[in-house]
Amino acid sequence: MEQVKEHFSFGNHRKDDIFLDIKKVFGKILKYWYFIFLSVAACVVVAFFVNRYTHPVYLVNTSVLMKGQKNEGITLSDIFSLQGRSSGGSNLKDEAVLLTSYKLIKSTLKNLNFGISYFIEDNYLLKELYQHTPVTLTLYKTSTNIPYGKQFACKILNRESFQLIDEDKVQNFKFGRTIDIEGFIFKIDLNENAEKYIGNQIIFQVNNIEQLVKHYRNSLSINPISEKSSVLNISITGTNPAKEMDFLNALVKNYIDKDKDEKNYNSKRTIEFIDQQLAKNSDSLRTIEGRMQDFRDQNATLNLSTEGNQLFKDIQELEKQKSSIELAQQYYDYLENSLSSQEGKLEQVEVPASIGLQDPVLNSLVKKLVDTQIEVKSIADDPNELKHNPRVQSKLQTIEELKVNILSNIKNVTATNRITLNDLSRRIGLFNSSLQRLPKAEREYINIQRNYSLSENLYMLLMQKKTEAGIAAASVESDFKVINSAELVGGALKPRPIKNYITAVIVGLVVPIGIILIVYLLNDKVTSKEDVLRLTSIPVIGSIVSAKNAADIFERKAKPNSALSESFRSIRTKLQYLVSSKGDQAKVILLTSSISGEGKTFCSKYLAYLLSITNKRVVLINSDLRKPNVSREYGSIGAGLSSYLAGLNDIQEIINRSPYDNLYLIKSGEIPPNPGELLLSKRMEDLLTYLKSNFDYIILDSAPIGIVSDGLELMKFADANILLVRQNYSLKSYVHEFNELYHSGRYQHIVVMMNDVKSKKLQYGYGYYAEDKKSKKVKKQLEKLKEQKDQLVTTKES
Template sequence: MAEEDEFEIGDVTGNFDIKGFLFKLLSYWWIFLGSISIGLFIAYYISVRKLPIFEMYSMVEIKDNSNPLFTSNTSLTFNWGGKSNKVTSTIIALQSRTHNERVVKNLEYYIEYLKMGEYQLEDAYGITPFRIQQDTSAYQLQNQLFKVTILNEKEYELSFESELPFTGNFFNYYKEDVETERIDSVSFTKKYRFNESVNTFFFKGKLNKIQLKRPPKKGSEYFFKFTSLHGKVGKYQNIKVEIKDGSSVINLGLTGNNKHRMVDYLNGTVNELSKLMLEEKNLFATRTIQFIDSMLIDRGDELQLVQNELDQFKTERNIFDLDAESELLRSRLTALDNEERQMIRSIDYYENLKEYLVNKTDYSDIPAPSVTGIQESSISSLVQQIVQLSNRRNQLSFTAQEGNLNLIEIDRDIESLKNVLLENIDSSLKLLDKDLKRIGKEVMELEEEVRELPQDQQDLMKIERRYDLSRATYDLFLTKKNEAKLIKAASVSDIKVIDIAKDTGGGKIGPNNQLNYVMAILFGSLIPLLFVFVVVLLDNKINNPQDIEKKSNIPILGVIGKSPIAGNLAVLKKPRGAVAESFRAIRTSLQFTFKKDTNKSSKVIMCTSSISGEGKTFTSINIASVLSLSGKKTVLVGLDLRKPKIFDDFGINNKIGVVNYLIGQNGLDEIKQNSGYDNLDIITSGPIPPNPSELIINDQMDELIAKLKDRYDYVIIDTPPIGLVSDALNIIKYVDTTLYLVRQNYTKKGMLAIINEKYKLGEVKNISFVMNFFEQKAKYGYGYGYGYGYGYGYGYGKYGDGYIARDKKRSFLSKLFRRKKN
């Protein structure tokens, strides 16, 4: 029982066999070859059909270009902030929807120009002999191809076809308005002259002729269509923007199939950006001019009224000039009036500015302090910085959400500047209030002197004072306006173009055909690799002797190869074949498995397995054959009473057999049949009984086995599967050794658990495995014989020449027909 105690059933799953997996991969070489071939074909197909991809660049620098008219004496002062923030805001602007929408509209990139290439429609922008000029008030049909056929230098044919009714979108690209309308099946063809107006239901506009270096051939075909405006804008929002080495230099890049289109867009976006930044730079001056214009209208009307009143007074009173004393008083009062009016304007501005800062959140509309005559540099600088930051925030808000770090930083800067500005305003208001009281006192003193003058002189002085005030205010605003216009005219953009986008003949970056082929090989190998891995992972069948060793401690007696001949008489029909040598090796190994009993010369050998189809009958016949060839008297007994088999191969009948003996109907000599070969007799199972198990366990079986052992050296018993019925277990008590058949790629690993359990419990002893139908191929894990078989194909190769008859190689068709026959 020590052997039983040490016995352990092998792990059902076991460890992953890397070596076997590698051999399995080799066996499926044809799948790898096919998969890689398909992958290479796809890569070739893509490389041939895929259009070339180019990358175009332009380079600009963001600078703070100072206006040459900005001097310390210029009352309109502008502050444009730091460089780093401007670079950041510029990048955001370049990728914003608003900016790219303006560029797409300017270039009309929502119109696609196409031509038929070798395999597909290709972008023909920049190489068509015409350019679309659409009717700005019209609605154009979107996403439908219009065909243009060149007839000659002056004429073309426009055609449009629609086979199925569909709902078309008609879009006005200037109003950005869409209308939908159902369109029935239609076919339209008409001849037009270039630059002639086209007025159809689908398209309204002109095809303006463009002179090309190579005029198109007669019959050349082109296509155009109107696409989604917002779709195109979204595409160009992905423009590549990079800051070069942390400086203020920006690289702009685009990738695509048409270099003309990319070059025009890069240059167009830079021009639009330059225009935008110049407008931003002049925004303060522009709004100042607008404010001054509105003030000039009011002051002009006021001045005209006073002028009319003064002329009327002089005419009616017949007084045209003041006397010397009156003129002196008027000059002094006018100076004080102007100073008082300036202070009042400043106070009004400060009060309005203070209210604006407290109650508003957008500070981009604040007019310049210098417009009202305020010359305090700190106030002007703070106002201009707040306006600039507010404009920058408005730009960022188009692309950045609330909570963005840049927005938070700008808000923090605005709040800080606003607090400082409010403090300065309060301080200035106090000073202005003090000065205003002083002026009021001086005016009162002078007016006392005026009252001593004649009445006509007093009335004339009052009117002239009002005229002087209105005239001074009007001249002030006029001066500020001219100054602002001069500054605006002298402004230059902060965008400096270093490299314009230009097609220099290169720029191709794809497709990467070499990478495509490498990827094809990788993916072509990966798919079968995964397939084989899954096959190996899910494979629960025994493929080689190592699988048996992993699952059981029962020894392996031998390995039998796949028989190259039809039928089960492999040893008798081809005694020098590799299969015959395998059975001879098993015959030799059998001597070490018999029970140690010196009083018994006859040996009983039983062949069984887990299920049918594993080669019990084949092994039984050939073990009996190889023993008989050695000169030993051998009898082959068919004890598979349920499915008799052994009689067909020897050409004998199954009318009388073991069943007849067990029921007492016939004797041993009557059931024994000659095989036709020396030293080999056959006893078939006979008619199929209704109670095979009961017949096997009766006393007649003891008598039969005893008689056979007296007459023969070897008794070979073919039994039913031990995993299906109990017949084989009832016969074990008569046998000296048991051969348990396992068929390659047929017997499942879990089936060994049955015999393992019986072996562990001692129900089966002196048992050995024999692996049947073994093919020495890499797909079964190992490319060598297990050490039990002999001959070509089982581990010896060319060294078996002359000793072992080689099996004739069969064609694929013969193998197929043989498999079908089997």
């Protein structure tokens, strides 16, 4: 038994299954090395072109510090209440939104004159000429058809003229002359640095400012350097670092200037309001001064009595209180008229911030209204932003709500002021009644002096507060400070040649290897002997090599030294060991498979032939009654196994001679209606008994056991059952089911034979002793030399 095992490969379920899998997968990968090599080469070529023809992209960065508190500038509320105020620090996220606002970026781009771009071709790439362009294009506002984004080529011929290339049109023009191309009106001037560009083409295009704004808004990245930091990092990527640095510097400067302007807004509105009050008060003061001067000229010796002097002081104090309230009421009226005239409109309402308000609620509402209006105007100057930006829509809703609350508050304050003014007027009236007891001249003098003092005090107060507001406006500082001006960060972000080449190699390896692995994992066919060993415990008797145009054994004699013949000889030898226990008795060998097309008939004939040439009597039976083989070796359909089993013919009538000595054939015959029952009949046993007494080997070419049960019925008669598995054809699931047959114990000597194995190593091993072309050629040459030698000997003898 140990001697028998040496000749078979047994199914393992071994510990090194994983190693075998890895080894097999690695072998598969190596088999397609050329495919992997071509993939890597193609990816490297693509990486080369990407590195060569991609515009370098750079990162430019600047940083801005946002101070903790804002200096809003002085307001009339501060002036009249003598209380300073400041607001908390801004939210960094809000500032980031403002920095990317449509209005701010658009004004920055216009200041930088980015409306026209100039390029020159450099190694098949368009390189932008920024700040060093040899020509300058001036676009006229009278243009009716501006081809935004379209590129024109300007070839400098000399210092006076150039060629303008518009697609296929080529025209010559003079520098500095007006050009009109279908409503596109412009002129081109030659700059001082144009000498080295003579003969070259300068490409220019007019940029759409709206598209530029969109591009820069999307390109900007604004983030705090840390969660608790007040420093914003502002960065942008672009192909021209000098241009992007200028943009960032201009953007930050524009934002800081805008921040100062917003802070000065309150001071400017305060000064405007004071100027209006001064204009009214100046006329009254001049009139009262004239009256006083006239009265003094006429009453030079008049002096006030003690009673008159006291009445003058009391009335003057009440008038001072009344004028302060009236001044505040004038602002309330102004504010109410301003809000009412702008009601229902989206544009900003021009309201001075917190002017002289003693009511803290109204003061807070007015300030919030002004701040919100300024923020909306900063974020969205574009009508589309006003309609579609949810943030802007929320702010507009807040503005309308604030207007309603302010108007309601003004009505309440106005009602309170009326009550206070009526009380002051009543008290002043009582003092005026007391004045009636004084002499007429003294009474008139007190009235004139009272009006003059009131007007003079109000005028001096307004002048003082105007000066304070001007000083406050001049001292306003921005809440933002530039820490680092825009600078280039590192080298080019892309392309990165080394990274691209590494990526190309990785992709070139991963893609083909991935495809190979996917095909391998999804392959449900048996591809090697190792697959059989993993799928089943049945021993493998050997492998039949694949042979192109393999000869039909009954049509043409097999080559005795071919790899195919050697592989069958190996199987023959192992079979002898397998059935050696039968001694000199006849041996029954059955060949079957899981499905049709796995080579049962071919292997049956070849094996039968090789057994017959060892001086053994062999009979080959086509026992597939459901699909009779009508090929030449079996002859045409007629008397055969089915007719014998059905009792229509005798044994001698169905046994046919073959072209070879010692080899006989029994064909299947006509297709019976009950093949399964016939194979189980007593006549089948009688046939095998008779054949065993007259032949050495009985080869049964059986039906596939994966389709019908006929083959299983015959396996119990066989001394050796060969299950055929064809490489890249047989299904793994069917091969795995062979285990059930093997472990059932009902059948003798079940083995697996691999067919159509495409392996160079296997073919070399089987064909080691075969005659190759070179040996045949040498043999023919030796035979020819021998013939020539014999002819010479014969000639000499004669």
